Amino acid sequence: MNLRSRFLIMGCFALILQILILFSFFYYYLNPQIVSLEKSLVEKNLHRGLEILQREIFHLTHVTQLLAQDPTIEQLIKTPALQLLPNELLQRKMIHQEINLIYVLNDDLKVIWESTIDLNSERPYPKLSFLTTLWNARPALLDHNSAVSLYAGIVNSKLGPLYIVSAPITVGSKNQVIGTLIVGRLITQDVMHLLQSLSYTDVKLWPIGSASLNADQTTIVQKLLQGDSDFMINESGNMYRGYMFLQDINQQPTLLISTTQPGNFSKIIDVSLSEMVVVFILVQSLIFIVFFWVIRSTLLLPARALIEQINRAPKDLRPLRVDAKPWNEMGMLANEIAHLIVRHQDKLAQETTMAYKEGCYQTRLNLFNEIEDTLKPIIENIEISEKKLSNLPTNDLEWIVAESKTGQYSPARFEEYTEKLQRINDKLRHYQKETRHRLYDLYAKTLRNVAALRAQARSLETIREFTPIRMNEKKEKSSMLR
Numbered sequence: 225m226n227l228r229s230r231f232l233i234m235g236c237f238a239l240i241l242q243i244l245i246l247f248s249f250f251y252y253y254l255n256p257q258i259v260s261l262e263k264s265l266v267e268k269n270l271h272r273g274l275e276i277l278q279r280e281i282f283h284l285t286h287v288t289q290l291l292a293q294d295p296t297i298e299q300l301i302k303t304p305a306l307q308l309l310p311n312e313l314l315q316r317k318m319i320h321q322e323i324n325l326i327y328v329l330n331d332d333l334k335v336i337w338e339s340t341i342d343l344n345s346e347r348p349y350p351k352l353s354f355l356t357t358l359w360n361a362r363p364a365l366l367d368h369n370s371a372v373s374l375y376a377g378i379v380n381s382k383l384g385p386l387y388i389v390s391a392p393i394t395v396g397s398k399n400q401v402i403g404t405l406i407v408g409r410l411i412t413q414d415v416m417h418l419l420q421s422l423s424y425t426d427v428k429l430w431p432i433g434s435a436s437l438n439a440d441q442t443t444i445v446q447k448l449l450q451g452d453s454d455f456m457i458n459e460s461g462n463m464y465r466g467y468m469f470l471q472d473i474n475q476q477p478t479l480l481i482s483t484t485q486p487g488n489f490s491k492i493i494d495v496s497l498s499e500m501v502v503v504f505i506l507v508q509s510l511i512f513i514v515f516f517w518v519i520r521s522t523l524l525l526p527a528r529a530l531i532e533q534i535n536r537a538p539k540d541l542r543p544l545r546v547d548a549k550p551w552n553e554m555g556m557l558a559n560e561i562a563h564l565i566v567r568h569q570d571k572l573a574q575e576t577t578m579a580y581k582e583g584c585y586q587t588r589l590n591l592f593n594e595i596e597d598t599l600k601p602i603i604e605n606i607e608i609s610e611k612k613l614s615n616l617p618t619n620d621l622e623w624i625v626a627e628s629k630t631g632q633y634s635p636a637r638f639e640e641y642t643e644k645l646q647r648i649n650d651k652l653r654h655y656q657k658e659t660r661h662r663l664y665d666l667y668a669k670t671l672r673n674v675a676a677l678r679a680q681a682r683s684l685e686t687i688r689e690f691t692p693i694r695m696n697e698k699k700e701k702s703s704m705l706r
Contacts, residue, residue, distance in 0.1 A: 235512040242508065243501070250497060262485060263457050266466035269483040270455050273427035277470065277479070280409075281376050281387055287321050288389040288407040289374070298395055300337050301330055301403045315339060319346060325386070325408030327355065328393075331401065333366055344414075349383060355406075358388070362473050365406070368392035371399035377473040378411075385411040385431050385478050411479070426484045432469065432477045445469060445480060462486060531560050594673070601669070605662050 291297060296313055318326060318341055328337040340349035358365050358379065365375045365388070375390045386408045393403040409415075416429040432445060444467045448456055455468040463486055470479040 232516075235516070239505065239508050239512070242504070246497075246501060246504070254497075259459075262464055266457050266464045266483060266485045267455060269427055269485065270466045270468040270481055273429070273481045273483065274468065274470065276427075277429075277481075280415075281378075281389070284323075284387050284407065284409055285374060285376050285389050285391075287323070288391045288405060291317065291321075291326075291407065292391045292393050292405045297328060297393055297405060298402075300328055301393065315341060319343060322409060323407055324349070324383075324410045325406070327404075327406035329366065329404040329406070331403055333404070336403075358406075358473075365390040365473070366404055368401055368404055371401055378470065378478050379408075379472050380474075380476060380478055381410075383410055385472075387411065388473070428482045429479055432480055445477060449477065594676075601666070605666055608662075 294317075314326065314337075318324075318339065322343055323341075324343060325340045326338065327335055330336050335355070338351070340351065341347070342349055355366070362375065362377075365377075368390070371392055371394045373392055377388055379386045379388045387410075389407045391405050391407075392401045393405050394400060395402055411429070411431070444456065444458075448454070448467065448469050455466060457464060457466045459465075463484060466483045466485070468481045469477040470481065472478040
């Protein structure tokens with residue numbers, strides 16, 4: 225495998241590794257963030273639908289406060305004769321303000337006037353008997369002790385979900401409370417469609433308990449009632465569906481708010497990332513091409529030039545002719561360097577032979593030094609032996625010889641003679657043994673040194689020269705072995 229193929233494999237491996245890193249980053253980090261963002265969008269749409277409902281309640285509250293200050297309402301409370309007659313002015317105001325229900329109560333919480341109208345047909349509804357239910361659920365809706373008290377909420381009725389607002393009726397500069405005004409607006413399908421269009425999202429309202437709920441929505445309502453959260457988000461395929469229910473004043477579910485959010489953001493991110501990956505791959509490929517061109521101009525072309533320079537050398541120094549080819553430049557460079565080494569082996573052999581001869585001369589000098597070092601301990605040991613022999617008890621021997629010359633041997637002194645002779649004999653034997661051991665050691669060391677010197681001298685009898693093996697001889701030997 226040449227250098228070009230290796231660089232190509234390394235570049236492909238680096239590119240695949242970078243793609244795997246990008247995929248892991250998208251799948252394990254970016255994709256969960258996108259899913260969380262889309263779910264937060266669904267939750268915001270649900271809360272936006274809830275805000276629209278709250279805005280309608282606020283608008284109805286404002287209308288109720290204006291009606292509570294209307295002189296017609298005050299006349300109804302103060303004039304009992306008018307309580308039994310239909311009031312066309314109030315009914316027109318109900319139609320104009322899109323109010324389906326009005327109850328006027330005096331300070332004794334007695335209904336003095338009521339009206340329920342179908343806004344589509346402008347005909348009255350049958351009477352609704354839910355004031356008792358309101359009183360049992362929220363007495364504050366019917367009883368106002370202050371001129372600034374106000375209550376609002378949603379109530380389930382026989383006609384459907386109903387906005388309810390209760391406000392005090394006041395008169396005079398002191399704002400004396402003389403009664404209670406209860407205003408209601410039905411949340412019909414038309415109102416729901418209007419609220420859905422005002423949300424500018426895919427928010428839908430479903431009255432709970434009506435026949436418009438399917439089995440899935442009923443199951444979702446049950447899950448919301450059993451769960452701790454007031455909303456729920458389901459994911460199916462590439463769609464996110466969010467659900468939230470609204471409770472009435474009796475803490476019962478009244479409306480189901482639903483929204484659907486397609487995974488458009490995920491699609492946009494996928495397309496953007498795909499484009500980024502394609503651009504990244506193109507940029508990496510361009511960088512790899514530039515890098516390969518730099519390597520070719522800095523390594524491959526100089527290698528070819530070196531090969532051509534080697535091939536232009538004299539023929540007597542080149543045993544082989546190298547056929548240069550453009551697809552294995554580095555391999556040819558290694559081959560030419562090997563042949564260059566072979567061509568310079570002759571010069572190396574000559575220099576090695578000269579160095580070998582110089583080493584032989586130095587070895588002879590070292591042998592002479594070793595001979596001197598071997599003779600030095602022998603001379604020192606001989607001197608030590610002479611000193612010990614000179615320290616023998618010669619005085620005792622001379623005394624015994626002098627006594628023997630006189631010819632006077634006293635038997636009484638034989639014991640003294642024997643003792644001195646015995647001491648002389650012991651010392652002589654001790655010196656004899658010690659001298660023998662020293663001579664044996666010197667003899668062994670001398671033999672070892674002589675053997676070493678003989679081996680070194682034998683190795684110096686013939687001067688060997690360094691003869692390198694040529695490439696042709698290697699090929700011939702390998703072919704013979706085969």
